[in-house]
Structures are given as C-alpha cells and as structure tokens.
Amino acid sequence: MVKKLKKEETEATKDLRDRTGEAEAGAISGDWGEKVSNTTGKEEEPMVKLQEAESRAAENYDKYVRAVAELDNYKKRAIREKADAIRYGNENLLRDILPLLDNTERALEHACNSDDFDAFKKGLKLLQDQFLVCLQKHGVEQIEAVGKDFDPHIHEAMLQVESGEHEESKVVDEFERGYLLNGRLLRPAKVSVCGRSKTEDQQDCEKDN
DSSP states (O other): OHHHHHHHHHHHHHHHHHHHHHHHHHHHHHHHHHHHHHHHHHHHHHHHHHHHHHHHHHHHHHHHHHHHHHHHHHHHHHHHHHHHHHHTHHHHHHHHHHHHHHHHHHHHHHHHOOOOOHHHHHHHHHHHHHHHHHHHHHEEEEEEOOBBBOOOEEEEEEEOOOOOSSSBBEEEEEEEEEEEEEEEEEEEEEEEEEEHHHHHHHHHHHOOO
C-alpha cells in the first residue's frame, strides 16, 4: 500500500515537473520571439527612414533641375528682349516721323510745280510745327535762350557781345537751338552772351579811384 502511494506521488511530481518545464519553455520561447520581433522592427525602421530620405532627395533634386532650367530660360529671354529693345527702341519715334517725311516729299513736289513762294513757306512752317509736336510726344522740348540768364548747364557761349537792350550775362542771340529729353540735356543751345563794355569798366574804375 505504501509503495503504491509513493509510486502515485512520484508520477504526480513528474507530471508537475513536466508541466512546469513546458510553461517555462513557452515563456522563454515567447520572450525570445518578442525579442526577435523587436529586433526586426528596429532593423526595418532605419531602412524606412532611409527610403523616405532618398525619396525627398530625389524630389528636391528634380525641383532644383527645373529651377535651373527656368533660370536659364529667363536669362536667354532677358538677353533677347534687351537686344530687341536696343535694335527696335526707336520704332515708335520713327513711325511718327514717317508722315513728316511724306509731307516733305509732297511739299517739294508742289514747290517744283509752283512759283508760289508764300505757299511754300507756309508748308515749311507747317512741317516744322508737326515735327515739334512729334518731338514733344517723345519727351523732347526746346530750350528757351534769348533774353534769359546765361546758364552753362544748358547754354554754350559762342560769343560775348555788347548790347544796350540786355543786361549783363543775358543771352542776346541764339545760333543753334538746344533741346532737353525728359528734362535731361540732349543738346545745349549755342548762344551769344551780353558782357560789360570797356567804357563801363573804365567808368567803374574811375568811381573806385
């Protein structure tokens, strides 16, 4: 009877040990699987980030290539537009001058077939007025000179003359008309300027003495 009880106890103990071993083995297996899974996840994470970085780099490089191409096209277009501006910059002015050339040809043709000199003078005066209007349209204006104070910025003195009708340093006469382009000197007016006479200088010297 005692032997039978010991035998049953031994079998129960063995069974308990087997179950405990299986549980421990399962626990160890579970821990190892979790560690392997965590390790695999950590190894895959840098690869994902690397792929994302490569994708962003490729996208940025594509944008860079496009920007360089657009800049190059802009430079070429700017150079072409600048060349056209230099080449055809006077197009509007010349287009406005062409009718004046037509009128000049008509005036010459009329003068050749007519002896009316007064009509020819009126035609020339009309052409001059049209020409001035054309120039004013494009920012050109005449410089007023005669009777004005001499201004070396817009007047070029050709002679110094004595005049009882003008004060000293006044413009007496104009040899060539001066012009401004949008307020900037295009050509100075060539003028004669009133200066003090020798007699006046001698009188002033006598008064000082």
